[in-house]
Amino acid sequence: MTDPAPDVPATMRAQRFHRDTRTFAVEDVPVPVPGPGQALVRVAFCGICHSDLSLLDGTFPSARVPEVVTQGHEASGTVAALGPGVGGWAVGDRVVPAAGRPCRRCEHCRRGDFPHCDDLQLMAFAYDGAWAEFTVADAAGLTRVPDDVPLEQAALLADAVATPFGAVAHTAGVRVGEAVGVWGVGGVGTHLVQLARLVGAVPVIAVDLDEEVRARALAVGADFAFDSRDPQLREKIAAATGGHLLDVAFDAVGIRATFEHSLAMLTPGGRVVGVGLSGQEVSLGSTLAFNLSRKQVLGHLGYRNEDIGVLVRLLATGRLDLSRSVSGIVSLEDVGEGIRRLQEHEGHPVRLLVQP
Template sequence: MTSRSVVIERPGEHRLVTGPRPEPGPGEVLVRVAAAGICMSDREVYDGHRDAAYVRYPVVPGHEWSGTVEAVGAGVDGGLVGRKTVAEGFRACGTCERCRCGDTSLCTAGYDETGFTRPGAFADHVVVPARLLHPLADDADLRAAALLEPAAVVAAAVRAGHAEAGERVAVVGAGTLGLLAVQLLAAASPGELTVFDPRAERAARALEFGATEARTPEEEGELTGRYDLVVETAGAPSTAASSCLLARRGGRVVLTGMFAPGATGIDPVHLSLSQLSVRSVFGAPSSAWSFAVRAFGAGMIDPGPLITHEFPLEEFGDAVACVGGGDPKVGKVLLRP
């Protein structure tokens, strides 16, 4: 049996490789990939802009995915074969102090993640440790489930923000993370749920997903100090600082965007005088994955409408070019092996 995979040999160079189907080792499962999302992190890997400590070339990318268990290795329950599933990307050790406290995204054993340091899901098959699986319902939509990785990141942010009913909440950015955040936050019955994004199309979609109003970044000044909770998802050079200005005194800010060197710093004078609580999120711990999968199964989030483009593996070059190109009509891009 054979299996295909997209291999990025080095920045800017990729090829579609056909070889023997990978086999799961002890404690592992083999999953036939149904769909895999492409995000800006994958674009950074392709362009060579990802921090060298967080990628290992050559690499098969793909950390957002869904599929069906096709085979299991020694020591794994054979009943998993045929189950629809997603899986955590971080290969946390499970034994260090941080893991034992539940903070698996802060594992001290060193960074190791499917699609960056281990072969990912831009392929017909992916092999992952069985302990990282989150099985789905038999009738789960695997196309939509491919977005459960960003949903888990958003779940980590929303849980860290401790959103309460009746609060004024802002979401900065209406990309995939932002729109998923709107869905989860709307379920918490906020008094206001405002989304800030310069793109009218994205703002309109945010209103469909439960936001009470949409604003442009130019309108942030008139809303300084208004919000109990601000969830930043854009990762733009100025959004960490501007999100802190939107929060009221004593408010909470959660940063989920991936910032590049040179981004505007947060004013420490404002931070201390306003007594803000600021958290950042990088990836998602196991608890956030469980939360996102439950929310998906219960219908609290529906990632499907965020998908705008789908490509076969053979067209990976065209697919990755869509991501981060600035076209407001491009939402989530999937590879469909």
């Protein structure tokens, strides 16, 4: 390991999740030492994501989680030390670490196709995350953050923005002029709206239960915002699209109602992309109706590491504005309060950050 920054201590504070009791607490633990190809990152900010909450409520299959793990996977910070064999980085560099690492054992990894790893290791689930003062990351998964990009906004990129980017740019392949709808305009949905507009979707239609959330969707770029309970929703979407309905619908909630509702609003040949996650089952209706409509159903998860670099450039050039996305900052000791606010939708947060 290269010489660490002079102020790296021997121990650190970390918010640790205990699998057997499904509880979490701030504990003093040793500062990790980066191994070959790794970097130690001093955490500046780390997001609180709904997938972090899934460990607490049992949605995530915890059998794959260590007995004790540090949560948090949307991080930004500075390099504090480098492991053996790491080049191109220096102590003090501003970075975003990727929220996962390839297994390096499967068929895809053996031939260097890391984006299609069969057993991707998720940060904060398979290994320690960044609700801590320091975290270890693969140097190959780091993205450089220029000085003019706030680290608060950079922290959002590792999932809250990169996952919607992957859904828009890769899974859906949204094309200029296509009509796009977004069901559920929370943390992920807000960024789906912004990114769909950025790539040229017209119109971009937000669908949500809450009036305040719909107003925020309009403020960040939606052309229309409709109440999902409106019995005239189909007619309103048809009017907004000149009778065409939607080419692409993103379900950012992931429950049966939003998935089937968004599927029903597609034009023939349109595609629905599932981004939100839940344990609920969905129906496509009869195979006769589904096949005749030529609709497509696409599942989406995550992003490519290079997507974070694209998003950093969009932020740095002012093409993407995330100033409204940081809804609050809490300390490590107050993570529980942040979780409560997210669970209860207090203030309708886009993303709450932890500052160690």
